[in-house]
Amino acid sequence: MTGALRIGIGGPVGSGKTRLLERLLPMFSDAGIEIAVITNDLMTDEDAQRVRRSGLIDPDRVRAIETGACPHTAIREDPSANLTAADELELAHPGVQVILIESGGDNLAATFTSDLVDYWIFVIDTAAGDDIPRKKGIGMLQADLLVVNKIDLAPLVGADLGRMRSDVADARPDKPSVFTDLRSGKGLDETFRHVVTGAMLADPAPVR
Numbered sequence: 309m310t311g312a313l314r315i316g317i318g319g320p321v322g323s324g325k326t327r328l329l330e331r332l333l334p335m336f337s338d339a340g341i342e343i344a345v346i347t348n349d350l351m352t353d354e355d356a357q358r359v360r361r362s363g364l365i366d367p368d369r370v371r372a373i374e375t376g377a378c379p380h381t382a383i384r385e386d387p388s389a390n391l392t393a394a395d396e397l398e399l400a401h402p403g404v405q406v407i408l409i410e411s412g413g414d415n416l417a418a419t420f421t422s423d424l425v426d427y428w429i430f431v432i433d434t435a436a437g438d439d440i441p442r443k444k445g446i447g448m449l450q451a452d453l454l455v456v457n458k459i460d461l462a463p464l465v466g467a468d469l470g471r472m473r474s475d476v477a478d479a480r481p482d483k484p485s486v487f488t489d490l491r492s493g494k495g496l497d498e499t500f501r502h503v504v505t506g507a508m509l510a511d512p513a514p515v516r
């Protein structure tokens with residue numbers, strides 16, 4: 309049986325994960341790819357409510373999970389709630405081809421395992437400090453795609469983008485990374501291209 313491709317979007321609080329999701333939804337839609345969304349929050353369903361209200365997706369295709377503990381730890385240790393939600397979405401919407409799973413994390417820890425997702429994106433932002441890539445956190449090293457967001461804020465917070473680019477290249481010699489300003493959309497086309505080629509064309513119909 310083939311199931312929907314599951315794509316994780318992880319990274320520290322406030323780095324721009326929900327914004328990335330909101331930006332990607334119309335791009336998937338324009339490409340004719342049917343999407344569903346799962347959000348993970350500690351104690352709220354705020355991100356899911358925001359995505360439902362956005363008008364970018366049928367609200368019935370958005371599920372919220374309240375992890376009750378630090379989301380990235382909860383998901384890594386026990387992905388069952390997300391797996392169940394993904395299965396329910398597939399049953400309720402048989403046409404769904406991709407399920408985007410968003411979860412908060414921290415700067416250095418990984419968020420997802422291959423038990424839950426087929427491909428995952430880690431989002432950090434320049435405003436959290438230009439030394440984050442140098443610290444080589446697990447999420448940054450292991451993610452299929454690294455998004456370094458809020459490049460528009462780098463000059464305002466004194467973050468050295470050149471140094472971030474070379475630290476990222478050092479840390480991820482064989483994996484793609486993109487630098488984005490998700491407010492203006494800079495870097496978004498490149499991000500989408502990586503997701504589609506990395507997650508879907510290379511493995512268009514993962515077997516479950």
Ligand SMILES: Nc1nc2c(ncn2[C@@H]2O[C@H](COP(=O)(O)OP(=O)(O)OP(=O)(O)O)[C@@H](O)[C@H]2O)c(=O)[nH]1
Pocket residue numbers: 319320321322323324325326327328355412457458459460461488489490491492
């Ligand atoms: N200047 C600037 N602001 C951005 C950018 N991307 C996101 N933001 C803003 O950063 C804030 C946090 O973005 P979110 O998308 O909510 O971040 P998040 O990672 O989903 O946050 P949590 O769900 O709380 O973990 C929002 O106010 C966004 O509008 C960007 O590239 N540049």
